[in-house]
Amino acid sequence: MIPKIDTGELEFMQPLHHASIRWAEHGYPSDLARWHHHDEVEIHLIRQGVGQMMVGNALLPFSPGQVSMIGRNVPHNWISDIDVDEYLGRRDVLCQFRGEQIESMASSFPELLSFGKLMSRSNRVIVLTGESRQRVASILESMGKHGDIDRFVDLMSILAAFAQAPEGEWAMVLDDNYVPNTKxxxxxxxxxxxxxxxxxxxxxxxxxxxxxxxxxxxxxxxxxxxxxxxxxxxxxxxxxxxxxxxxxxxxxxxxxxxxxxxxxxxxxxxxxxxxxxxxxxxxxxxxxxxxx
Missing domain, CATH: 1.10.10.60 (Homeodomain-like)
Structure with a gap:
């Protein structure tokens, strides 16, 4: 029997009352762990397991501690290598936000000009290493315990860590001519x-x-x-x-x-x-x- 193909792969961000930042965590396998895309920029941390990160037109290995920023509507998925019936209860933690809101802030505050450039670079997917990675991972974990105002401060700190990461602690995954296929x-x-x-x-x-x-x-x-x-x-x-x-x-x-x-x-x-x-x-x- 030919299985039905699930075509609902555009992930919609549920509206949040009086907030524009979503923080979430989930395990693997999960309905959330699939090849999908969404309008929000995503900061993502892998806590558990190894496997292959499938993002845009690239495939690269991941391991615990990987931190990445995925731009708007760039399809992505993390395929963990697990045994049959194995479950990773705490594999992922992430936050999502509207890139256009950050760009709007950057146009109003000259101090945030690097954030606007960061949103553009996120379309090629950024992966951090070294102390920058550790800094973002720590903030992202603590964000789940915070209220709305502190989450906003956390997001600013995360973006600062990406924007200020020294050469050798960040890399872009996708070619500059990559165009997402989001059908x-x-x-x-x-x-x-x-x-x-x-x-x-x-x-x-x-x-x-x-x-x-x-x-x-x-x-x-x-x-x-x-x-x-x-x-x-x-x-x-x-x-x-x-x-x-x-x-x-x-x-x-x-x-x-x-x-x-x-x-x-x-x-x-x-x-x-x-x-x-x-x-x-x-x-x-x-x-x-x-x-x-």
Missing amino acids: FDATGRINAAISYVNEHLAEAITVEDVAKVVVMHPNAFSRFFHATSGMRFSELVTRLRISKACRLLVSTGLNVAQIRKEVGYTNAANINRSFLKEIGMTPSQYRKQHRD
């Missing part, structure tokens, strides 16, 4: 494809199988996936397989042959080739490096 049918189909891959990671996964799930011709799906996400479908499958294999290599006593089967590789040569391309070492070398 409802696009995000719904991307989510259906991601769900299928996660559920069948140990099996052979073909474009034909996934095309049936999203009710498209295989060639059309391949073109659509590349145009929407910026990567080939096979790249997504490989990254998710490698991500799970890395976790199993470090956290379990399974041998490499057993792990290879768990993540859908039919022979040692294939998994070695993928590891060398994506990580620069073989699975055995990766295990040794991360256990010594």
Whole structure:
């Protein structure tokens, strides 16, 4: 049976009485953890787990402590590598706000000019590291305990941390020519494809199988996936397989042959080739490096 595609992937910010800043936290899996977009700028902290951050046309690994700023209507999702029936109760904490309100403030207060520039840079997605990351993570955590006025002060401090981050402690993820694809049918189909891959990671996964799930011709799906996400479908499958294999290599006593089967590789040569391309070492070398 072909599953119904959920096309409601535009996330609407529920109106808040006398407030313009939303703070939230959630676990994983969650209905909130999906490929989606919204009109608000988002500051996001990963508390738990490892996996792949899928944002715009980029795919990059994440781990606990990752802090990012995602601009208006840039599609995003964090795909955690977890076992069947595993649940991460406190994976995400975030705040959302209207970028145009910050830009309006910046036009009125010369001291906030850097905030206006920051809103523009957020469309390329900003990831922090170092002390800047730690500073934002700490403020974002405490924001949940604060009232409206203190949350506003927290947001100003967070934006200041992003704007003042020194070279080497921030990076933009997306190319400057990236244009979001925010069509409802696009995000719904991307989510259906991601769900299928996660559920069948140990099996052979073909474009034909996934095309049936999203009710498209295989060639059309391949073109659509590349145009929407910026990567080939096979790249997504490989990254998710490698991500799970890395976790199993470090956290379990399974041998490499057993792990290879768990993540859908039919022979040692294939998994070695993928590891060398994506990580620069073989699975055995990766295990040794991360256990010594």
